[in-house]
Amino acid sequence: APGRDFTIQRLTSVSQLMSFFFIIMVLLARWEEEKYEDGVKWKFLEHNGPYFPPEYQPLPDDVHFYYNGKEVKLSPAAEEVAVFFAQMLDHEYTTKKVFRDNFFKDWREEMTHEERLLIKDLGKCDFGELHAMHKAKVEARKNMTKEEKQALKEANQKIVDEYGYCLLDHHRERIGNFKIEPPGLFRGRGEHPKQGMLKKRIQPEDVIINCSKESRIPEPPAGHRWKEVRHDNSVTWLASWTENIQGAIKYIMLNANSKLKVSGPASRWQYEVARKLKSCVDDIRNQYMKDLHSREMEKRQKTPTADTVGCCSLRIEHITLHKQLDDKEFVVEFDFLGKDSIRYYNKVPVIKKVFKNLKLFMENKETGDELFDRLNTGRLNKHLSSLMPGLTAKVFRTYNASITLQQQLRELTNSKLDSATAEKLLSYNRANRAVAVLCNHQRAPPKTFEQSMANLQAKIDARKDQLSAAKEELKEAKKEAKSKGEADAKLLVERKQAAVARCKEQLLKMEVQATDREENKQIALGTSKLNYLDPRISVAWCKNMEVPVEKIYNKTQRDKFAWAIDMTEADFEF
DNA sequence: CTCAATACTTAGAACGCATGAC
DNA sequence: GTCATGCGTTCTAAGTATTGAG
Secondary structure, eight states: OHHHHHHHHHHHOHHHHHHHHHHHHHHHHHHHHHOSOTTOOOSOEEOOOOBOOOOOOOOOTTOOEEETTEEEOOOHHHHHHHHHHHHTTTSGGGGSHHHHHHHHHHHHHHSOHHHHHHOOOGGGEEOHHHHHHHHHHHHHHHTOOHHHHHHHHHHHHHHHHHHSEEEETTEEEEBSOOBOOOOEEOOOSSSOTTTTOEEOOOOGGGOEEEOOTTSOOOOOSTTOOOSEEEOOTTSOOSEEEEOTTTOOEEEEOBOTTSHHHHSSTTTHHHHHHHHHHHHHHHHHHHHHHHOOOOOOOOOOOOSOOOOOOOGGGOBGGGEEEEEEETTEEEEEEEEEEOGGGOEEEEEEEOOHHHHHHHHHHHTTOOTTOBTTTTOOHHHHHHHHHHHSTTOOHHHHHHHHHHHHHHHHHHHHOOOTTTSOHHHHHHHHHHHHHHHHHHTTOBOOOOTTHHHHHHHHHHHHHHHHHHHHHHHHHHHHHHHHHHHHOOHHHHHHHHHHHHHHHHHHHHHHHHHHHHHHHHHTTTBOOHHHHHHTSOHHHHHHHHHHHTOOGGGTSOHHHHHHTHHHHHHOOTTOOO
């Protein structure tokens, strides 16, 4: 079947040949640009190493911790961890059993033998004074004078200047995360079984440095040494360490606007592959409608994480089959937690064949069993790339997002002459929103949402009152004008009419704003904008609509998409 | 090939600062 | 000037992709 797919695909259209040709041209261009052999990411790399967070400052003598009502002076190590907990006391995490249990277990490990003997019940711990001290500190920071704030800013800038940049192949590049992650209590997303565990302080002895052999090797902090210094130019990271919660490796890497990222495989390149999918997506869709039978294998087990799934790892409890639902036949109801424990809920009508297959896959299984027990992401992507070179699930996502944006922009925006910039931007946001909904990019409603919505509503109400008052005045003025017919009175009518119109306009604007905000309550636009939408679509739209590109991309985004802003013409089509 | 380790991208929340309304 | 609010930045968790060992 893969062979046949490829043949069909190759013969179907001239435009495919064209796009294939284009891909090769881009490949060559990219080759030219990168100028290094495969797998080599740089020839020269020099940096100052990561920035370490400041050492723990023990509590002042007048701040106390109490156990069972009695004052206890904690050892520095135990005290530091106690402060982590105290700082989070306002957060609801600290009320959760898993969080508390994990915290307490790890905390006890930091205690001295004596402390461990004494402190056996978290419920008997009183962190009140530590908590109060933390809040006072936050408050004090907020109330700093202008000069103090300025001094702090300058100090931070000094750190950025020293540690925030590296030299990569003769270019000074901004580092994305040059700071070692400070210690604290782990906060996973969703019901994470490890929430509350102690994330330990990283020492230079834990850190591997990666740089050029011939570069100036970064100095470890005084009295310390690095775990290792290596010179591996097949990777892009500058430093790494292993964190203690999941045992995962953390990396110090470059900023998103660096050459390495912008010309890396992920950015421009992914959009070209996705564009190519446009020319053969119909074939591929027809094909998978034909062979609705896949048979592969595999399972996997990892260290405990929050219970989340993706399309390949769905379990049978995540879908419900409805032969009939409302007025539709063969409906699949999805309900599961995806990445970041974000819920996906949807009812999707499918064709009979798919419905029957799903039913078959669920047979003789029980809760906890995988729906597609012979499928995994590797297998899926292998199959996809046999349909079109470079095709993966992610390419589909990029394609779907970009094509949706383009369609929505066409549907939602009028000609450039028809509307004001604000209205154009609203349309752009709506198109962006449609994409975010498609990709299930959700956010928690902002904490201040209800309040700010109420504030806006109050403004709207006030404006409404104002409007009716203005209308009333207009009516009065008209009556006056009719009975008297003086020029002055007529002028007054005109003035009142203008006032009513202005009022109406402002009211409309606010109402639109309220709608926009309400619609955006649980939708996050940033992720799709940054990661899935071909920036050339947006740049072309700006050119066509005569909207400055600054209105849709901020500085950071303009840096990241500089290549698209430079090269895109108004007639660009995804 | 499989599995685990490693590398890199994607993600939402928290933070903090600029801005604009009053 | 004050204050809320929205926005950009920072942070780091949580995915996917790739590599490499056996």
